[in-house]
Amino acid sequence: MSTKIILDCDPGIDDALAIAFAHGHPDIELVGITTVAGNVGLAQTTANALAVCEFIGAGPTPVTAGCAGPLLRPALDARLVHGDSGLGGAILPAPVAPPAAGHAIDYIIDTLRASPGEITLVATGPLTNIALAARREPRLTDWVRDFVIMGGSAGRGNVTPAAEYNIWADPEAAAVVFRAGWTVTMLGLDVTLRTSATAAVQQRMGGLGSLGTDLLLPALEQYKSVREPAGPPVHDVCAVAWVAQPDLFGLVPASVQVETAGALTTGMTVTDLDVPASSGEIAANALVAMDIDVDRFWEVVLGTYARVAAPGRQGPLTDDGEVGAEFEFLVQPDCLLGGLDEIGVVPPLPGALRSGQRHHAGPAPHGQVRADGQNRYIGGRLIGPLQRAGESPLVQHRLKFPGRLARTELLVSPGRRDVG
Ligand code: BDR
Numbered sequence: 301m302s303t304k305i306i307l308d309c310d311p312g313i314d315d316a317l318a319i320a321f322a323h324g325h326p327d328i329e330l331v332g333i334t335t336v337a338g339n340v341g342l343a344q345t346t347a348n349a350l351a352v353c354e355f356i357g358a359g360p361t362p363v364t365a366g367c368a369g370p371l372l373r374p375a376l377d378a379r380l381v382h383g384d385s386g387l388g389g390a391i392l393p394a395p396v397a398p399p400a401a402g403h404a405i406d407y408i409i410d411t412l413r414a415s416p417g418e419i420t421l422v423a424t425g426p427l428t429n430i431a432l433a434a435r436r437e438p439r440l441t442d443w444v445r446d447f448v449i450m451g452g453s454a455g456r457g458n459v460t461p462a463a464e465y466n467i468w469a470d471p472e473a474a475a476v477v478f479r480a481g482w483t484v485t486m487l488g489l490d491v492t493l494r495t496s497a498t499a500a501v502q503q504r505m506g507g508l509g510s511l512g513t514d515l516l517l518p519a520l521e522q523y524k525s526v527r528e529p530a531g532p533p534v535h536d537v538c539a540v541a542w543v544a545q546p547d548l549f550g551l552v553p554a555s556v557q558v559e560t561a562g563a564l565t566t567g568m569t570v571t572d573l574d575v576p577a578s579s580g581e582i583a584a585n586a587l588v589a590m591d592i593d594v595d596r597f598w599e600v601v602l603g604t605y606a607r608v609a610a611p612g613r614q615g616p617l618t619d620d621g622e623v624g625a626e627f628e629f630l631v632q633p634d635c636l637l638g639g640l641d642e643i644g645v646v647p648p649l650p651g652a653l654r655s656g657q658r659h660h661a662g663p664a665p666h667g668q669v670r671a672d673g674q675n676r677y678i679g680g681r682l683i684g685p686l687q688r689a690g691e692s693p694l695v696q697h698r699l700k701f702p703g704r705l706a707r708t709e710l711l712v713s714p715g716r717r718d719v720g
């Protein structure tokens with residue numbers, strides 16, 4: 301069963317990569333995105349979140365804008381690392397959809413209130429929205445399933461010797477968040493600096509079609525200016541990867557206090573790894589990641605991106621809600637008849653298929669009812685007239701869903717193909 305998340309972020313190169321991971325991993329349901337000023341200004345982080353969502357086929361995910369600056373301090377961005385656009389060298393089409401109405405803080409509170417214990421809150425930017433949400437509605441800490449951040453460090457910083465960027469950008473907000481009374485799962489530099497997208501990783505990204513060549517690689521190209529010799533680390537992906545696969549990381553209970561008044565150390569997450577997990581005057585308020593299985597991490601991440609690449613995707617196919625609706629869709633060359641390996645239906649479908657769920661359509665002879673009983677593969681046929689000279693034939697497939705189809709998008713992934 302997938303875990304629902306709200307992703308509070310400041311895209312941001314690695315935030316964009318985190319959005320793609322959250323959208324693509326079958327064990328995560330990306331309920332909504334909230335944005336905050338950080339790597340670039342709020343208008344840009346919001347536009348970037350929308351553009352990334354539309355580019356990867358997560359268009360219906362609501363993106364709600366939040367705070368335009370830190371609680372007390374002037375906003376300081378990270379354009380030097382993320383570029384003026386915030387997405388490095390990736391140039392995506394401008395988003396078509398506007399942000400969702402309302403403020404991120406209300407969205408976070410209202411969404412968690414409606415489903416207490418069900419939704420994990422993931423923060424990969426400065427913690428301004430989260431601090432204000434927790435102040436305004438203290439029951440938030442009871443309503444979250446888990447709260448996980450990319451931020452902080454038990455050791456070195458990356459903006460100053462002591463401070464990591466997300467904490468340094470709004471240390472007062474981080475101090476509020478670490479004192480809010482919940483357990484903060486902290487994926488900090490101790491592990492995230494080990495997730496360099498090496499040359500070998502980037503080579504594999506190059507085989508992911510347009511996802512690789514238009515988003516992942518040009519975005520990471522800009523990150524190369526960062527001082528990590530092995531390749532740019534994908535910090536924010538760690539936070540969403542933890543949701544999907546917590547066993548990739550080794551966590552240690554700790555007490556984490558945020559320095560807000562240091563002459564040289566503002567934004568430092570002062571981490572005591574020796575406190576007991578409970579009781580005592582300074583009980584642990586965090587689970588701090590100190591270990592990561594880097595090889596498995598990249599297998600999971602690249603596997604997830606391969607799902608997002610969905611090279612046969614034809615864009616949204618919508619239907620008004622007919623019972624037993626049939627869809628016809630085209631898949632690109634090389635996808636042999638019956639060679640579909642996955643079909644995803646988003647967003648919510650009352651009845652058999654639910655938001656973000658994926659159903660295997662497998663190689664199937666015409667008309668065979670699928671093993672899961674949820675959808676019926678009607679069949680496929682070559683479509684001659686649409687074939688252009690020199691192209692392999694397109695294949696038309698028909699699917700029949702027994703349930704009522706609300707606004708629907710079919711994501712079609714031909715098996716083992718790499719091209720967009
Ligand atoms: C964090 O800082 C930002 O620049 C990145 O997006 C990431 O969230 C790493 O320190």
Ligand code: CA
Pocket residue numbers: 309310311312314315338339424425536
């Ligand atoms: Ca970020």
